[in-house]
Amino acid sequence: MSADEAALKTCHERINLSVAASHQAENGSVTTVSSKESEEATYAFLPPIESTDAHLHEFAEAMRTVGKALRQVAEGKAAAQAEAAEWKRKYESEKAAKAHTHHSVIKGCSNCVKDKLEHLASKLTLETASVDETGCCGNHGICSRQILQDQCTGPNRKSDDRIVGRKVPFRLSWGSNGDKNGQHKHDFVSFEKGDITTAERSNKQIFLKWDSPPQTVLFVTKPNSNSVHALCSEMVRWLKEHNNINIFVEPRVSKELLIEDSYFNFIQTWDNDQEMKTLHTKVDLIVTLGGDGTVLWAASLFKGPVPPVVAFSLGSLGFMIPFYRECLGNVLKRPFTITLRSRLQCHVIRDAAKDEVETGEPILVLNEVTIDRGMSSYLTYLECYCDSSFVTCVQGDGLIISTTSGSTAYSLAAGGSMVHPQVPGILFTPICPHSLSFRPLILPEYVTLRVQVPFNSRGQAWASFDGKGRIQLGPGDALICSVSPWPLPTACLVDSTTDFLRSIHEGLHWNLRKSQALDGPA
Ligand SMILES: NC(=O)c1ccc[n+]([C@@H]2O[C@H](COP(=O)([O-])OP(=O)(O)OC[C@H]3O[C@@H](n4cnc5c(N)ncnc54)[C@H](O)[C@@H]3O)[C@@H](O)[C@H]2O)c1
Ligand SMILES: Nc1ncnc2c1ncn2[C@@H]1O[C@H](COP(=O)(O)OP(=O)(O)OP(=O)(O)O)[C@@H](O)[C@H]1O
Numbered sequence: 001m002s003a004d005e006a007a008l009k010t011c012h013e014r015i016n017l018s019v020a021a022s023h024q025a026e027n028g029s030v031t032t033v034s035s036k037e038s039e040e041a042t043y044a045f046l047p048p049i050e051s052t053d054a055h056l057h058e059f060a061e062a063m064r065t066v067g068k069a070l071r072q073v074a075e076g077k078a079a080a081q082a083e084a085a086e087w088k089r090k091y092e093s094e095k096a097a098k099a100h101t102h103h104s105v106i107k108g109c110s111n112c113v114k115d116k117l118e119h120l121a122s123k124l125t126l127e128t129a130s131v132d133e134t135g136c137c138g139n140h141g142i143c144s145r146q147i148l149q150d151q152c153t154g155p156n157r158k159s160d161d162r163i164v165g166r167k168v169p170f171r172l173s174w175g176s177n178g179d180k181n182g183q184h185k186h187d188f189v190s191f192e193k194g195d196i197t198t199a200e201r202s203n204k205q206i207f208l209k210w211d212s213p214p215q216t217v218l219f220v221t222k223p224n225s226n227s228v229h230a231l232c233s234e235m236v237r238w239l240k241e242h243n244n245i246n247i248f249v250e251p252r253v254s255k256e257l258l259i260e261d262s263y264f265n266f267i268q269t270w271d272n273d274q275e276m277k278t279l280h281t282k283v284d285l286i287v288t289l290g291g292d293g294t295v296l297w298a299a300s301l302f303k304g305p306v307p308p309v310v311a312f313s314l315g316s317l318g319f320m321i322p323f324y325r326e327c328l329g330n331v332l333k334r335p336f337t338i339t340l341r342s343r344l345q346c347h348v349i350r351d352a353a354k355d356e357v358e359t360g361e362p363i364l365v366l367n368e369v370t371i372d373r374g375m376s377s378y379l380t381y382l383e384c385y386c387d388s389s390f391v392t393c394v395q396g397d398g399l400i401i402s403t404t405s406g407s408t409a410y411s412l413a414a415g416g417s418m419v420h421p422q423v424p425g426i427l428f429t430p431i432c433p434h435s436l437s438f439r440p441l442i443l444p445e446y447v448t449l450r451v452q453v454p455f456n457s458r459g460q461a462w463a464s465f466d467g468k469g470r471i472q473l474g475p476g477d478a479l480i481c482s483v484s485p486w487p488l489p490t491a492c493l494v495d496s497t498t499d500f501l502r503s504i505h506e507g508l509h510w511n512l513r514k515s516q517a518l519d520g521p522a
Contacts, residue, residue, distance in 0.1 A: 172196070205495050210284075213333065216248065217287055218285070219236065219249045222290025225290070228289045228290060231312075231324070236249075236257070237263075239328070246268065248283055251271070280307060286309045289312050295313075296367060296466045300468075302364075306489065310491045336492070337495045338490060338491055341366060344364070344484060345362035346365065346465065346479060347362050349479075351476025351477050364486070365403070365465045367405060367406030368406040369401050369481055370463065371463050371479060372399075372461065373398055374461070379434060380396065380399075380461050382398075382451050382452065383451070385450040386447050387447050394451075395433065395434050397431040398431040398461070399431065399451060404419040404423050405488075406466075408503070408504060416440040417442065418508075419442065425443060426445060427440065427442055449480070453473050453475050453477050
């Protein structure tokens with residue numbers, strides 16, 4: 001038998017098996033179809049195939065192309081359906097809002113609706129949310145009782161006299177830390193007609209638009225790299241000559257550039273920490289040249305507010321060299337999208353300290369703070385609290401408290417989830433826990449975490465911040481950690497979501513797998 005005949009025979013055998021299986025499935029019974037019968041049927045069905053390997057390959061290729069085309073069509077359809085649903089949702093919520101406005105005006109409660117919803121939200125406070133004697137909203141802008149007493153037109157609400165009783169009116173307010181009257185602006189939960197809905201979703205994609213052209217750029221560059229140094233000096237020249245931009249660089253880079261050419265005399269730097277602390281008041285934009293470590297380094301220079309960062313990463317440096325003028329030119333002249341990357345502020349509180357007043361400056365991290373066993377060969381033993389609630393005791397190699405930006409770094413390696421940088425959360429990821437059930441957590445961004453080394457811990461623990469600056473924690477010492485009010489704004493290449501997905505695809509090869517062959521089991 002030739003190779004082609006053998007291939008053809010295998011092909012027919014497979015078809016036989018699948019025909020037999022389909023017969024059984026159709027009849028719903030477990031009968032055996034004689035393979036001879038099915039073979040005859042199959043041969044009757046199939047046109048005579050003058051098969052060769054080449055034909056089979058060609059056929060498989062064609063099927064793959066058809067498969068791809070079908071998938072693209074399905075994806076397109078899904079996207080269109082999602083868009084249509086979004087438009088429908090918007091239309092319906094607008095319609096409902098208009099209907100409600102109209103209704104309330106007719107009822108003579110014009111001050112209930114005169115302000116916009118945003119204004120209503122800002123008025124939602126524990127202190128001001130009281131109903132006046134008439135049951136109307138007074139001037140706080142909310143009239144849930146009035147709404148509930150009206151004939152409601154909501155989707156689930158039919159006027160039915162047989163139904164006795166009504167929902168009790170209520171109002172929602174938001175607790176807030178640090179502000180006595182709680183008058184914070186929040187995403188609001190509408191509760192028209194007593195139904196809680198989050199139909200109003202805000203788009204968190206942020207655009208940055210300069211009021212006037214930026215004047216000062218700070219360069220932060222990876223050390224000991226000739227290509228980075230060369231690119232830095234070229235960019236600095238271009239920015240000065242074509243845009244008359246003031247340039248700041250780190251003291252090390254300033255020295256390097258001045259040794260290279262006295263042309264760089266105009267470059268500014270700082271001499272001490274005090275001067276560095278005021279940098280954010282002078283710099284409009286930060287350009288980083290290097291990898292993720294350089295962005296972490298740039299973030300660590302700013303203990304408070306951080307100017308927007310444009311990161312030219314090593315992976316894209318070669319690619320960027322021809323385009324950096326266009327890229328920087330766009331950022332300097334046009335609005336651009338940014339991602340606000342939250343940072344964590346960490347305090348170490350020593351047992352020796354008499355009270356827990358946080359006097360020292362916080363350490364800010366962009367990726368994570370890690371508490372591990374360091375050189376110790378004992379398990380770390382860490383007690384963890386979230387606000388005033390006990391979370392768990394970590395017994396293992398340690399714990400990572402990570403930002404969402406850091407979710408693709410050490411936390412990922414320890415089994416944590418990858419989280420879009422605009423999800424407001426803190427990751428709580430154990431390192432090699434000696435327990436079968438210690439799964440990683442994601443906690444809301446407003447909590448404060450406290451990790452304490454108990455007195456009965458066998459060993460010490462070490463905290464490190466974005467992989468740097470190790471601090472030893474002894475029994476009784478604690479690390480307090482919460483989201484900093486000073487995020488790192490980074491310029492997007494496209495937008496937050498596209499950039500995030502691109503980084504996990506290209507940087508981490510997320511879910512990369514070769515496609516299955518088409519000629520598998522039926
Ligand atoms: N097992 C691990 O995966 C492991 C161990 C130690 C530290 N780290 C990470 O290294 C970081 C310090 O980075 P570095 O460059 O100064 O040290 P480094 O030079 O040792 O680089 C660590 C690697 O982590 C990558 N990385 C850093 N931040 C990242 C992020 N947010 N998303 C995806 N990848 C990221 C870097 O690109 C680099 O390849 C730490 O914050 C920690 O997250 C990871
Ligand atoms: N301006 C700087 N001054 C001092 N150290 C820096 C500076 N920029 C980066 N580093 C340090 O240099 C190391 C390497 O930097 P970086 O991560 O940017 O380069 P890389 O390792 O080549 O790139 P990647 O992170 O993409 O693998 C990091 O540990 C980082 O902390």
